[in-house]
Amino acid sequence: MSLLSTQKLSRSFGGLKAVDNVDFELESGQIHALIGPNGAGKTTFVSLLCGRLRPDSGKIRFGGQEITRLPAHERVALGIAYTFQITSIYANLSVFDNVALAAASAARRPNGNRDVRAATHDALERTGLRSRASETAGTLSYGHRRLVEIAMGLALKPKLLILDEPTQGLANSEISDFKNLAAGLKQTTTLLLIEHNMDVVMDLADSVTVLNFGQVLATGPRETIRSNPAVQSAYLGT
Amino acid sequence: MTGVLNRSAILHIGVVILLFALQFVLPPYHHTNMARIMTLAVFAMGYNVAFGYTGLLSLGHALFFASGLYAAGLLIQMGGWSALPAFSMALIAGGGLALLVGVLALRTTGVAFMIVTLMFAQAGYLTVLYLGEWTRGDEGLVLPAASRTIGSLDLTNDTTRYFCALALFSIALLGCYLLARSSTGRVLIAMRENEERSRMLGYDPLRYRLTALVISAVMSAAAGAAYGVLFGYVGATFASIQYSIFPLLWVLLGGAGTVLGPFLGVLLMTYLVDLAGDVTSAHLLVVGIALVLTVLFAPRGLLGTVRARWLPWLP
Secondary structure, rough: OOOEEEEEEEEEEOOOOEEEEEEEEEEOEEEEEEEEEEEHHHHOOOOOOOOOOOOOOHHHEEEEEEEEEOHHHHHHHEEEEEEEEOOOHHHHHHOHHHHHHHHHHOOOOOOOOOHHHHHHHHHHHOOOOOOOOOEHHHHOHHOOOHHHHHHHHOOOOOEEEEEOOOOOOOOOHHHHHHHHHHHHOOOEEEEEEEOOOOOHHHHHOOOOEEOOEEEEEEEEHHHHHOOOOHHHHHHHHO | HHHHHHHHHHHHHHHHHHHHHHHOOHHHHHHHHHHHHHHHHHHHHHHHHHHHHOOOOOOOHHHHHHHHHHHHHHHOOOOOOHHHHHHHHHHHHHHHHHHHHHHOOOOOOOHHHHHHHHHHHHHHHHHHHHOOHHOOOOOEEEEOOHOOOEEEEEOOHHHHHHHHHHHHHHHHHHHHHHHHHHHHHHHHHHHHHHHHEEEEEEOHHHHHHHHHHHHHHHHHHHHHHHHHHHHHHOHHHHHOOOOHHHHHHHHHHOOOOOOOOOHHHHHHHHHHHHOOOOOOOOHHHHHHHHHHHHEEEEHHHHHHHHHOOOOOOOO
């Protein structure tokens, strides 16, 4: 079943068509990767999905409801969570408080978990941050700050979690931890992953969409994408 | 965690008890001074909700202080209202005005917000002067002593005035204490720290910033109304830019984003001006130097520094 879809979604910056007539379908319960060269429009596209940017034209539907004009915070309430490509956390607050703000937001929903403390601890546990709960978030290493970002995403209990380059700048061991975490998440949430690391994409993703110059170059199961000649020449480079 | 709650609760209750006890030992001059400091501390605490907790740097809070002052003053003077209903109306006036100003001014952030709030406050100040027929402009109004009563309480009496100021101060302090520890308070801090992140966690920035501004304005209006009723004078000076800058300075000195900081700021600043006035006519220079030193060596203000260095549990 389609959780999210877009129809002819477009957004330009000046003369540049960053996202150009994109039709996109996201199946529930999948890990879907969004790949493409730098400047292909990936971040712009997910920014349109989560409401950080408004589209020039086109429609976005989520869970059977049109959300094209909905402000970002209301989309979060519907269950769309976004983790930033450039880490955006509360640097002056503790790790616990960072994640608790996300859990408290989720608790306001009709069926939300009212026990914010427990939900926070759960998200910290799953990201391996529990022992650092009382540390000030801004003093953490880069990799741990990325994990705080992901923990906030988890604590929101989203139906759709959009991860914008989650493994960028991580060490190999951290990447393999992330892969385990993401694979485990699949049970409860749909993941849309912007990712440059092709190993991660090929290990994790059920399906892949390739963007190039703001347009969909190809979309489908990962095996099909891997063997698609157009994709290989545009992006995979083999 | 209960230990933490007890420590900070005991500290704040202790301050109120200390102020209660002080009234029996203070000489008359300092007695009146403390009543004034507690009233203005409510203004400072109100400002702190917007600036210290939510990060809204307003340069127009004289508007909210004066709205309470004039709402109460004019209702008493012209409408013949008694003090308590006039005070209640003043809270509504302050809150309503903040709602109006907020919806417009909160479209902006940072420097633009400072300028827009400054402009609104100047418009308020000029309105007071323009309506001189009723407000008597700079000269102001002296409220008749007969109207300054709550039931059988005579607010012109020093002791009664002190206790009324203390009661208002205690309510405001308790309110700020509870707000700082509440889930709403945490979201306000989140707005200050990272608005974009907060939005992407599902919190509507406009709603929370407007809430903070209205709470802040109601407290400022309460302080303004109380000031008029307790000290019997309502004048245009209180609507001038000076009274927009004062709360900022008090809060910076005492510690932005701390519950007791605003009170400490008003207390120190008042006595600093007082003491400096005994030594030199350039007492504002002394205040200026104190502020420069604060910003250089304790940029989080006195209590903010104490919290960062020694007492992380301070709310």
